[in-house]
Amino acid sequence: MKIRALISILALAATASFAGNQTPAISGDYLEVRSCDVYTGPCFANAEMNLTGKEGMLLWSVREGTWKGTKVDGLRVMAVVHSDATMGDVDFECRSGNAILIVDNKADARQKEALTDFARTMADKLISKVVAVRTAPIEAKLGKCTAGGCASVKAGNLVEISTSCLGGKHNVCGNEETYYPPLSKVEGAYPVFTDLASFNGAGLDVTWQISGKRSAFLASFSM
Numbered sequence: 001m002k003i004r005a006l007i008s009i010l011a012l013a014a015t016a017s018f019a020g021n022q023t024p025a026i027s028g029d030y031l032e033v034r035s036c037d038v039y040t041g042p043c044f045a046n047a048e049m050n051l052t053g054k055e056g057m058l059l060w061s062v063r064e065g066t067w068k069g070t071k072v073d074g075l076r077v078m079a080v081v082h083s084d085a086t087m088g089d090v091d092f093e094c095r096s097g098n099a100i101l102i103v104d105n106k107a108d109a110r111q112k113e114a115l116t117d118f119a120r121t122m123a124d125k126l127i128s129k130v131v132a133v134r135t136a137p138i139e140a141k142l143g144k145c146t147a148g149g150c151a152s153v154k155a156g157n158l159v160e161i162s163t164s165c166l167g168g169k170h171n172v173c174g175n176e177e178t179y180y181p182p183l184s185k186v187e188g189a190y191p192v193f194t195d196l197a198s199f200n201g202a203g204l205d206v207t208w209q210i211s212g213k214r215s216a217f218l219a220s221f222s223m
Contacts, residue, residue: 024065026064029061030218030220035213055199057161072118076140081097083096096127097129100133101119102135102158102159103116116133124184137155145165158201160198161196184221188220194214194215
């Protein structure tokens with residue numbers, strides 16, 4: 001009995017070690033832009049609550065990997081979300097909303113389906129309804145500058161985003177912090193400054209343009 005127990009323990013240890021060394025099935029870079037400050041002081045955040053932050057854009061740029069058996073190396077997908085209240089609150093609970101998904105036009109039919117499912121999985125409860133799935137060329141450079149805070153995204157004529165690093169000049173009240181967490185499951189998220197973020201598509205009954213806000217995150221993801 002002791003020998004069998006020892007064999008079982010060794011087998012479990014080997015399995016755990018193997019699982020810990022497994023390469024993620026999918027990994028890449030992430031950008032999120034909101035219509036409210038995510039890096040801010042509580043007094044500013046409370047003033048914006050339920051007035052702004054109802055709009056958001058989430059981009060997943062896949063470096064490499066597969067999703068449910070479909071290879072999606074180098075492809076991108078976006079979720080443009082509109083809610084009836086501020087997404088995310090001090091208890092870190094996401095509001096749900098309607099979304100338009102924008103899929104990389106380089107994706108074939110299977111990859112488009114996989115990327116759509118991936119975005120819905122990563123956004124979790126944030127997306128209660130997908131009102132449309134669009135296809136567009138998505139150009140993205142995420143965190144490629146020396147300081148690591150600049151990003152640029154263009155999705156056809158639907159979305160345009162540019163960000164830069166946050167600095168001391170962006171501290172208005174002196175007690176700024178990362179007030180909201182990202183809306184997706186990501187790693188190493190850090191806030192950046194939104195120079196410009198615009199959505200010009202149809203389907204959400206609203207378009208918007210955001211500029212000069214501390215409202216974006218850069219991060220990575222792996223699953």
